[in-house]
Structure formats: C-alpha cells, structure tokens
Amino acid sequence: MRADKWFANSGFGSRSEVKEFFRKGRVCLNGKTLSDPGISLSEEDISNLTFDGQPVLLSSHLYFILNKPDGYLTAMTDDRLPCVGDLLPGNLKNKKISPVGRLDYHTTGLLILTNDGELSHRLTSPRWHQEKVYLVTYKGEPLTEKEVRLFSSGMTLTEDGHKPEKLKPAVLSLLSDSLCRLTLTEGKTHQVKRMLAATGRSVIGLHRERIGCLKLDPNQKEGELLALSGQQLDLLLKSLEMK
Numbered sequence: 001m002r003a004d005k006w007f008a009n010s011g012f013g014s015r016s017e018v019k020e021f022f023r024k025g026r027v028c029l030n031g032k033t034l035s036d037p038g039i040s041l042s043e044e045d046i047s048n049l050t051f052d053g054q055p056v057l058l059s060s061h062l063y064f065i066l067n068k069p070d071g072y073l074t075a076m077t078d079d080r081l082p083c084v085g086d087l088l089p090g091n092l093k094n095k096k097i098s099p100v101g102r103l104d105y106h107t108t109g110l111l112i113l114t115n116d117g118e119l120s121h122r123l124t125s126p127r128w129h130q131e132k133v134y135l136v137t138y139k140g141e142p143l144t145e146k147e148v149r150l151f152s153s154g155m156t157l158t159e160d161g162h163k164p165e166k167l168k169p170a171v172l173s174l175l176s177d178s179l180c181r182l183t184l185t186e187g188k189t190h191q192v193k194r195m196l197a198a199t200g201r202s203v204i205g206l207h208r209e210r211i212g213c214l215k216l217d218p219n220q221k222e223g224e225l226l227a228l229s230g231q232q233l234d235l236l237l238k239s240l241e242m243k
C-alpha cells in the first residue's frame, strides 16, 4: 500500500496532512527518514515504521487523544452546538469512532476517542478503576485539609431530590487558594462539580490531565487529535488486562 494512504487510513490525518508529515521528516523506516509519501510499503515495512520516533500502531482499531476545547459537546454530531465529532478529519468520519465517557461542554483536556468497544467499556467500568485526574479552578473559600480528609474518606453526596450517593475515595491536592487537583477512580455525571458544590464551592474551570496511564501532552494544542503510539496503546491494554 502507498505510505500516505496507510497513514491516512490509520488515523494520522488527511492525505495532505500526511504528505506534510513526510516533508517534515516525521516518518522513519528502519531508522531512516522517509521523504516520499508515495512509496509502496510491505507488511514488514509497516511494522518497522516510526512516527515522531515512536513505533506506529498496528491495529484494526483506531485510538486517539483529543485535547478537547471549551465550548464543545462530547458527541459525534449535534444539530445546534459544536461537538467533538466536528474536530475529526473527513477520512475518520465513517469509522464508528466515539468518545470514551463524557466531558462537560466547558471542560477542556484529555478525551479518548476510539472504535474499540471493549476498551471503551473497560475504561469507564468501575471494575478497572482507572484514575481520572482533573485540574480544578474554583470559586469560594480556599479548600482546606478538612476537604482533603472528606474526599479521601469517600464522601456521600446528599443532593435535593436525589438518593444519597456514596463516592469512592478521591485524592485532593491543594495547589493555591483557587486551584486544586482532584483524582477520581469513577466517573459519575458532573462528579467534580457536585463534589465541590457539596463543600460550598463552585467550579469555574475544569481540565482533565490524565486517564490511567495516558497523560495529555502539554504540547498538544486545543482541538488537536493525536493517534496513540504503539507504546501508549500497549501500556493501556496491559493496564486494562486486554493484553
């Protein structure tokens, strides 16, 4: 198969974006830069390719990290509002890719997109308790050690009109008078906002930094979609007992 076609089909970008990667020397075969996007690749060649120095992923499924921008719904299509599906290039639109879990409209940061249903299920299932790490900007009195203890003991949310909900222990790190980091091992709807609301604070900025072993690369721009490297996927599959 032509190299540019293989990269485009594997989710690296459109054919013209892929050609640009070759021009910039980001693709190597057996350690040597490949500059011709039209070169024909054998199966063996493909297993020896690297992109930005990382072995490429050999899988029938597609896996991405999106740095979700503010003002996007976590949905593939929507009639009224911008949604993360709008950020996928055309060549990925009919590959049955969907987001894993949900970030609120204004929440930014790491969102996994894939067409691997089993991986999606395990990442969101409490059974594999994958950590989700959020940077939270909040309004109200500075959080204290009291809330650190409350969150770590596994608090119970008691909200008007709802049954009390017992949460799993969560790790709260105090960073400044209006900034904290919160690590959860479950993903209940609006969980961070509800936990902060239960302490009388309100969330004014929310950014997801990590899910399990996948960390958002600080160089990944908002709205940018990056394919997982072979190494990242390997670690992820192992952590979910899929390998």
Ligand code: URA
Residues within 6 Å of the ligand: 102, 103, 104, 105, 107, 189, 190, 191, 192, 193, 194, 206
């Ligand atoms: N918790 C929230 O309240 N919102 C999110 O988007 C993610 C976690």
